[in-house]
Amino acid sequence: MDDMPTVLIPGLNATARVYAEQIPALWQFGPVTVANHRRGSTVTQIAGHILKDAPPRFALGGFSMGGYIALEIMRQAPERVLRLALIDTSARPDAPEQTERRRQLMDIARSGGFTRIPDVQFPNSVHPDHTGDETLKAINRAMALANGMDAYLDQQNAIINRPDSRPDLAAIDCPTLIVVGDGDQITPPPLAHEMADLIAGSRVVVVPKAGHMALIEQPQAVTDALVGWLS
DSSP, X not given: OOOOOEEEEOOTTOOGGGGTTTHHHHGGGSOEEEOOOOSOXXXXXXXXXXXXXXXXXXXXXXXXXXXXXXHHHHHHOGGGEEEEEEESOOSSOOOHHHHHHHHHHHHHIIIIIGGGHHHHHHHHHSOGGXXXXXXXXXXXXXXXXXXXXXXXXXXXXXXXXXXXXXXXXXXXXXXXXXXEETTOSSSOHHHHHXXXXXXXXXXXXXXXXXXXXXXXXSHHHHHHHHHHHHO
């Protein structure tokens, strides 16, 4: 079997740690890179930087905001992407109330409250069964602090101004996996099925007992789905 390089893109306030449980299994198919999504303040800029560093052809996975960037990569260089995985993400732009909430959080961050944001957002980011999980909370907080406030603000701006990707989904013709936690409150399962309806031949995996952070809430289930995607 020829090597298939894989490029994985983290989400907002996430680092390479979010994929830590999946990388050892994906490595068997070829080199795995976790992309630097901290360069640029638009999805166009961030995707362009990632493409400069990426192999000539690769499998592409994106979690949450990383999914928005992955869809931008599909617009910029579809011929380079061998397979696509969209994890707890959506093709839709923000609704006005979502944008307003993002701007409120950005104001809190600028006013010295950035370190509070991970804990404020945590209950909405995980399955209800996991809101008291201190290990998950610590991982979430550590990733956010490592990502940093400047990147957080740039990434929020990129998310707010991202395009509607739904009109572009029909053009995707590589094998596509869509993963979503059954309790995802941020990009819920209907948005995953919406993407699947628009991407011919795509497959949806709904992960039980997982919220928006299925990668770390139910790592084995997500790993199994990704291994099947690359096999």
